[in-house]
Amino acid sequence: MGYVLNRLIQGLTVIAAMAGLVFVGVYAIGNPVDMLISPEADQAEIDATIARLGLDKPLLEQFLNFVSGVLHGDFGTSFIYNEPAVRLILDRFPATLELAVSAVLIAILVGIPLGVIAGLIPDKPAGRSIMAVSILGFSLPTFWVGMMLIMIFSVWLGWLPSTGRGETVELFGIPVSFLTASGLKHLLLPAINLALFKTSLVIRLARAGTREVVGQDYIKFARAKGLPESRVILVHLLKNMMIPVVTVLGLEFGSVVAFAVVTETVFAWPGMGRLLISSIVQLDRPVIVAYLMLTVLLFVIVNFVVDLLYALLDPRVRRKGA
Amino acid sequence: MTRAAETRAEPTLVVKGLKTHFFTEAGVVKSVDGVDLTVDRGEILGLVGESGSGKSVTGFSLLGLIDPPGRIVEGSIRLSGEELTTAAPKRLRELRGNRIAMIFQDPMMTLNPVLKIETQMVETLQAHIKIGHAEARARARDALGRVGIPSPEERLDAYPHQFSGGMRQRVAIAIALLHQPDLIVADEPTTALDVTIQAQILAEVQTLCRETGTALIWITHDLAIISGLADRVAVMYAGRIVETGAIADVVAHPRHPYTHGLIGSVPSRNRRGERLTQIPGMTPSFLSLPPGCAFAPRCARADEACGLLPELSDGPHLVRCFHPMDRGEPA
Numbered sequence: 001m002g003y004v005l006n007r008l009i010q011g012l013t014v015i016a017a018m019a020g021l022v023f024v025g026v027y028a029i030g031n032p033v034d035m036l037i038s039p040e041a042d043q044a045e046i047d048a049t050i051a052r053l054g055l056d057k058p059l060l061e062q063f064l065n066f067v068s069g070v071l072h073g074d075f076g077t078s079f080i081y082n083e084p085a086v087r088l089i090l091d092r093f094p095a096t097l098e099l100a101v102s103a104v105l106i107a108i109l110v111g112i113p114l115g116v117i118a119g120l121i122p123d124k125p126a127g128r129s130i131m132a133v134s135i136l137g138f139s140l141p142t143f144w145v146g147m148m149l150i151m152i153f154s155v156w157l158g159w160l161p162s163t164g165r166g167e168t169v170e171l172f173g174i175p176v177s178f179l180t181a182s183g184l185k186h187l188l189l190p191a192i193n194l195a196l197f198k199t200s201l202v203i204r205l206a207r208a209g210t211r212e213v214v215g216q217d218y219i220k221f222a223r224a225k226g227l228p229e230s231r232v233i234l235v236h237l238l239k240n241m242m243i244p245v246v247t248v249l250g251l252e253f254g255s256v257v258a259f260a261v262v263t264e265t266v267f268a269w270p271g272m273g274r275l276l277i278s279s280i281v282q283l284d285r286p287v288i289v290a291y292l293m294l295t296v297l298l299f300v301i302v303n304f305v306v307d308l309l310y311a312l313l314d315p316r317v318r319r320k321g322a
Numbered sequence: 323m324t325r326a327a328e329t330r331a332e333p334t335l336v337v338k339g340l341k342t343h344f345f346t347e348a349g350v351v352k353s354v355d356g357v358d359l360t361v362d363r364g365e366i367l368g369l370v371g372e373s374g375s376g377k378s379v380t381g382f383s384l385l386g387l388i389d390p391p392g393r394i395v396e397g398s399i400r401l402s403g404e405e406l407t408t409a410a411p412k413r414l415r416e417l418r419g420n421r422i423a424m425i426f427q428d429p430m431m432t433l434n435p436v437l438k439i440e441t442q443m444v445e446t447l448q449a450h451i452k453i454g455h456a457e458a459r460a461r462a463r464d465a466l467g468r469v470g471i472p473s474p475e476e477r478l479d480a481y482p483h484q485f486s487g488g489m490r491q492r493v494a495i496a497i498a499l500l501h502q503p504d505l506i507v508a509d510e511p512t513t514a515l516d517v518t519i520q521a522q523i524l525a526e527v528q529t530l531c532r533e534t535g536t537a538l539i540w541i542t543h544d545l546a547i548i549s550g551l552a553d554r555v556a557v558m559y560a561g562r563i564v565e566t567g568a569i570a571d572v573v574a575h576p577r578h579p580y581t582h583g584l585i586g587s588v589p590s591r592n593r594r595g596e597r598l599t600q601i602p603g604m605t606p607s608f609l610s611l612p613p614g615c616a617f618a619p620r621c622a623r624a625d626e627a628c629g630l631l632p633e634l635s636d637g638p639h640l641v642r643c644f645h646p647m648d649r650g651e652p653a
């Protein structure tokens with residue numbers, strides 16, 4: 001369990017470092033009064049807020065106040081919505097999470113089979129075409145593809161809606177779209193859009209992994225044992241190839257959430273990425289600070305889970321870690 | 323004659339004129355270029371030659387496990403009377419691991435690192451016979467016990483990295499023996515192991531094969547290793563068999579200059595202190611072989627006649643050479 005503890009300490013260090021950076025960025029550099037108080041406030045409001053936030057206190061004391069706020073999940077109140085910034089973000093978090101998870105699922109379900117095929121027949125036309133598609137997926141900008149998807153499927157064909165989240169139902173108290181027909185329809189285009197880049201990544205990882213594993217002696221030995229080819233591929237090859245793919249994909253989950261900003265904007269998906277953009281536009285700084293801190297927290301948690309998952313997949317690591 | 327009677331009459335393995343070539347960008351690599359082999363039931367054949375002479379490619383060809391750009395281009399492989407070169411992929415799969423098995427050179431790479439030993443053994447059983455999991459596990463456990471793995475019941479649940487190299491090779495041997503095949507191809511299975519373990523494993527495999535009536539092709543670059551254990555030996559050079567005969571006969575009276583050199587470069591007890599004779603020159607590249615006898619550039623006996631390709635002679639002790647050594651000549 002020393003392994004788990006070690007990872008936990010690393011994670012906390014990252015969060016502490018980020019808190020320091022955000023503090024320096026928002027409080028220490030520039031004038032915190034300008035940064036933290038709505039420009040539309042009058043003098044009385046400004047004075048009241050300065051007193052309440054303790055901006056007239058020494059820097060160290062301000063930092064301690066900030067840290068204590070972070071520890072209590074208190075990042076201040078949104079100027080625009082006049083609600084706690086954390087609440088605003090957490091309200092929109094399920095929508096983003098649903099979008100990101102759907103995108104990753106699509107990336108896995110589409111990317112792994114294609115990558116394995118491309119790895120098994122790298123020189124055949126099918127293998128080459130898959131790689132060409134993956135290069136395209138890497139190079140096309142997400143927002144442009146999103147607009148094309150809307151053009152084709154919403155405007156021309158009229159099959160799928162282009163904005164919003166559709167009908168949601170509560171699952172364990174969290175609103176989700178994928179359980180209603182209208183929600184699923186709304187989810188499809190944004191999820192595909194967000195999945196595009198990661199699918200290309202998964203295809204490459206799966207292809208590289210397949211090519212490496214397929215040349216290993218243990219694959220030849222599996223064939224020499226007379227196993228059906230399906231078992232050689234689905235068990236012997238896939239189990240080994242999945243280790244790096246799952247690891248990388250897990251580590252990339254945070255960036256899927258971050259990328260969601262673009263997709264959410266294009267599809268007017270009511271997630272936290274869209275909130276971030278509007279907060280930046282409207283200079284709603286408490287929300288920005290809260291978004292940054294929560295994203296770091298998410299990254300740390302995801303990496304931690306991926307480490308555990310990796311240990312679970314690879315018996316060699318499991319042994320050492322135990 | 324009935325099919326069964328025919329089958330009984332045939333040796334376990336008859337290979338005729340086998341050619342396996344690799345079609346690479348640099349040219350056609352003729353790794354196996356006209357190999358003939360016969361292995362009788364329960365017989366142990368040593369296949370000897372320097373590294374790169376085509377031994378492994380021969381072994382993989384027998385199992386139909388040559389990957390592109392390689393392919394068997396010519397010849398016949400008959401296993402207990404059944405032709406393999408023209409067999410359907412499905413039939414080859416049925417035979418592999420069942421009637422013909424293989425043990426690889428590097429035990430550290432042979433077993434799948436993420437699957438339990440049990441899984442890797444049970445799947446081998448279930449690939450060929452209808453058998454429940456509990457029964458398959460029991461058979462796997464017995465097989466591990468037979469190759470000398472202590473507490474086999476617990477070891478079934480271990481992963482390969484929890485075994486030493488020698489123990490992993492024993493697991494691979496146990497897997498090869500699971501279906502009591504007609505033939506096992508062992509491709510330098512002890513080269514990566516300690517000398518003491520090498521001898522032990524070789525002796526055990528010999529015993530196990532004798533018990534089950536399994537024929538064995540033991541591939542090695544070291545004639546000394548098999549000289550006490552094999553029945554016959556085939557010496558391979560540049561994709562061809564250059565000499566074959568009873569092991570005692572070949573070791574005592576090598577007739578091909580290459581075999582002579584191979585024996586000369588093996589240190590032996592009664593020759594201690596003598597200078598080792600080395601075969602001059604290097605293993606040739608398959609892309610630039612001389613047109614006639616492939617050994618000519620390294621051969622002290624070479625003359626104009628050797629510009630043609632020598633045929634394998636007849637008789638019990640065959641040699642592919644225009645000027646073979648006589649029995650009387652000092653080895």
Ligand SMILES: Nc1ncnc2c1ncn2[C@@H]1O[C@H](COP(=O)(O)OP(=O)(O)O)[C@@H](O)[C@H]1O
Pocket residue numbers: 344346351353371372373374375376377378379380390391392608
């Ligand atoms: N996949 C391949 N592609 C091209 N050449 C190969 C391939 N596999 C083996 N060869 C060639 O076949 C020759 C014989 O190899 P091998 O049978 O492994 O030799 P040995 O087992 O006797 O050491 C080597 O020279 C090697 O270059």
Ligand code: SF4
Pocket residue numbers: 578579580615616617618619621622623624625627628632642643644645646
């Ligand atoms: S055929 Fe000629 S070159 Fe070849 S081994 Fe015999 S003597 Fe030497």
Ligand SMILES: [Mg+2]
Pocket residue numbers: 374377378379509510
């Ligand atoms: Mg070899």
